Amino acid sequence: MTDIKRDVIRKSIQKKGFRLKQGRKDKKKEKYFLYFNNKWYTHIYVKISRGNSYKTYSQSLWKRMKDILQLDTLDEVKQFLECPMSYEQYLDKLRRKNQVR
Amino acid sequence: MPAQVHRGTVSHRAIFSSTAPANIGENYRWKEEFWTDMYTQPLIVVHSSWINIDRQLPETSTDQPQCGIIRELNLSEVVFENKRVNINSGLSLVVQLSFEEGHYIAFSEKFGVYGFGDDESEALADFRESFVDFYCDIVEMPESELGQSTLKYKKTLVSFATVELL
Numbered sequence: 001m002t003d004i005k006r007d008v009i010r011k012s013i014q015k016k017g018f019r020l021k022q023g024r025k026d027k028k029k030e031k032y033f034l035y036f037n038n039k040w041y042t043h044i045y046v047k048i049s050r051g052n053s054y055k056t057y058s059q060s061l062w063k064r065m066k067d068i069l070q071l072d073t074l075d076e077v078k079q080f081l082e083c084p085m086s087y088e089q090y091l092d093k094l095r096r097k098n099q100v101r
Numbered sequence: 102m103p104a105q106v107h108r109g110t111v112s113h114r115a116i117f118s119s120t121a122p123a124n125i126g127e128n129y130r131w132k133e134e135f136w137t138d139m140y141t142q143p144l145i146v147v148h149s150s151w152i153n154i155d156r157q158l159p160e161t162s163t164d165q166p167q168c169g170i171i172r173e174l175n176l177s178e179v180v181f182e183n184k185r186v187n188i189n190s191g192l193s194l195v196v197q198l199s200f201e202e203g204h205y206i207a208f209s210e211k212f213g214v215y216g217f218g219d220d221e222s223e224a225l226a227d228f229r230e231s232f233v234d235f236y237c238d239i240v241e242m243p244e245s246e247l248g249q250s251t252l253k254y255k256k257t258l259v260s261f262a263t264v265e266l267l
Contacts, residue, residue: 029227039246042238043254047231053203053219060201067213068235098248 003056004081006048012083013046016090036091036100044070044099057081070099170199171221174207180267181233188262196228212258237264 010030018032021040030048034041045068048054054061059074066077070093079085094100175193179186188194197208198221207216207228214235216228239247239255247255 042242043235043251047227049217051219058202058204060206061204061217064206064208064213064215064217068215098250101246101248 003058004062004078005056006054008083009046009057009062009081010048012081015083016080016085016087018046034094034100039101041100044068044094070094070097169201170197171205173197174225179229179232179236181229183267184233184237184264185267186233186236186262186264189260192261194232194262196225198224233264236262240264 013032017034017036019035020030021033021042028050030050032046032048034044046065062077062081063074065081066072066074069077069080071077071080076085076093080090091100174196176196177188177193179188179194194209195211197206197210199206199208204217205219205221205224207224209215209228209232212232212235214228214232216224216226216231218224218227236258239251239258242251242255244252244255
């Protein structure tokens with residue numbers, strides 16, 4: 001498993017329907033929530049730190065996102081964050097888990 | 102003395118400790134959720150809401166070669182801004198605080214909520230914010246908007262803790 005660049009994560013999650021939410025602003029971190037079908041799913045989110053020491057995310061950081069993203073394996077998290085997993089594929093996983101409607 | 106876990110003092114982990122109360126019989130059946138096979142070494146019980154685990158991960162762990170659990174916290178409440186999530190009596194929120202690849206990470210395995218930072222206090226502050234937000238987001242969400250598994254999750258959360266405004 002490798003490090004993943006913060007910029008790659010940011011682009012990737014935005015392609016999968018994650019957006020910053022108004023009123024949830026933090027100077028140190030950006031918190032992206034899943035927005036789908038005109039609804040916020042705030043329990044599904046990705047937190048990205050703006051700090052200099054977080055320009056790349058090591059596995060020890062990104063692997064913690066697995067449960068919150070409702071994914072099952074670290075490989076899926078990596079595919080999600082690095083982009084090979086498409087928006088449709090991700091939504092399909094969430095639908096199968098009854099996480100989104 | 103009934104064999105139960107007291108909020109904010111001694112955790113279930115203490116059953117593995119040499120300091121475990123002597124009057125808990127060997128055949129006492131602890132609830133499954135109280136069991137783990139990770140903790141085979143003696144623990145140091147701190148009489149607060151924390152339990153320190155002064156040890157490193159086993160050397161056989163190849164998953165995180167640079168990591169080490171600094172300690173495990175058993176929280177009875179989590180406060181962020183004007184909200185306090187009170188963990189129900191007899192339960193505690195187990196948070197692992199570790200140092201991995203240059204970052205401090207606070208993580209709840211039970212809920213998958215994490216926080217990270219450049220030092221312990223930053224990681225814990227980030228965790229507190231995430232946990233309180235996460236709890237409130239799910240609990241406040243109308244049931245009609247929740248999928249079946251999230252609804253089940255909501256019920257688990259509600260039975261685990263309550264929130265109050267400060």
